[in-house]
Amino acid sequence: DGGITQSPKYLFRKEGQNVTLSCEQNLNHDAMYWYRQDPGQGLRLIYYSQIVNDFQKGDIAEGYSVSREKKESFPLTVTSAQKNPTAFYLCASSKPGQGAFFGQGTRLTVV
Amino acid sequence: GQQLNQSPQSMFIQEGEDVSMNCTSSSIFNTWLWYKQEPGEGPVLLIALYKAGELTSNGRLTAQFGITRKDSFLNISASIPSDVGIYFCAGQRAGGTSYGKLTFGQGTILTVHP
Numbered sequence: 001d002g003g004i005t006q007s008p009k010y011l012f013r014k015e016g017q018n019v020t021l022s023c024e025q026n027l028n029h030d031a032m033y034w035y036r037q038d039p040g041q042g043l044r045l046i047y048y049s050q051i052v053n054d055f056q057k058g059d060i061a062e063g064y065s066v067s068r069e070k071k072e073s074f075p076l077t078v079t080s081a082q083k084n085p086t087a088f089y090l091c092a093s094s095k096p097g098q099g100a101f102f103g104q105g106t107r108l109t110v111v
Numbered sequence: 112g113q114q115l116n117q118s119p120q121s122m123f124i125q126e127g128e129d130v131s132m133n134c135t136s137s138s139i140f141n142t143w144l145w146y147k148q149e150p151g152e153g154p155v156l157l158i159a160l161y162k163a164g165e166l167t168s169n170g171r172l173t174a175q176f177g178i179t180r181k182d183s184f185l186n187i188s189a190s191i192p193s194d195v196g197i198y199f200c201a202g203q204r205a206g207g208t209s210y211g212k213l214t215f216g217q218g219t220i221l222t223v224h225p
Contacts, residue, residue: 092153
């Protein structure tokens with residue numbers, strides 16, 4: 001079945017460590033996005049990519065990095081520079097001009 | 112970054128009642144989207160609107176794209192307990208460097224009492 005898959009569902013990170021969240025889609029969508037959601041809050045855009053090998057910063061890109069080497073994959077790295085990384089991270093993909101479809105999310109906790 | 116103004120923030124209703132929520136923006140959008148999110152899950156797309164004035168239904172859900180392109184509403188008729196969740200609106204622009212980027216409202220938390 002076509003869809004968008006995030007892994008892992010739960011992730012624990014020690015302070016000072018980098019960690020990478022996976023996002024893969026087999027929908028043949030050009031655009032992919034990463035959002036952060038904090039408890040009781042809406043979604044805030046971290047990074048987005050409209051095409052392979054290109055990506056743009058969203059509203060809260062500091063402390064995060066991404067790559068888009070393949071159309072299907074858009075991994076997000078949460079670096080040690082991100083001071084408050086505990087959150088629910090959502091990946092999405094879309095075709096131009098169409099609604100975005102989301103993965104199941106990864107809940108990251110700093111321990 | 113810009114956020115959409117979504118209201119109400121929360122609603123507590125009885126099963127069978129109708130529900131209405133809306134989003135407004137100071138900027139024009141080319142697409143309006145409505146999502147539902149359940150705890151611990153990603154948002155699920157309910158309705159997508161692509162033209163100003165468009166009225167679209169999906170079962171008991173009806174959404175409209177405002178004529179000014181700066182607002183949208185979602186109605187749920189005859190609510191049932193499984194309608195519980197957080198509903199988000201999202202606007203999307205086309206063209207330029209903002210192509211494809213979504214801006215979300217803060218969400219409406221819906222609770223339905225049996």
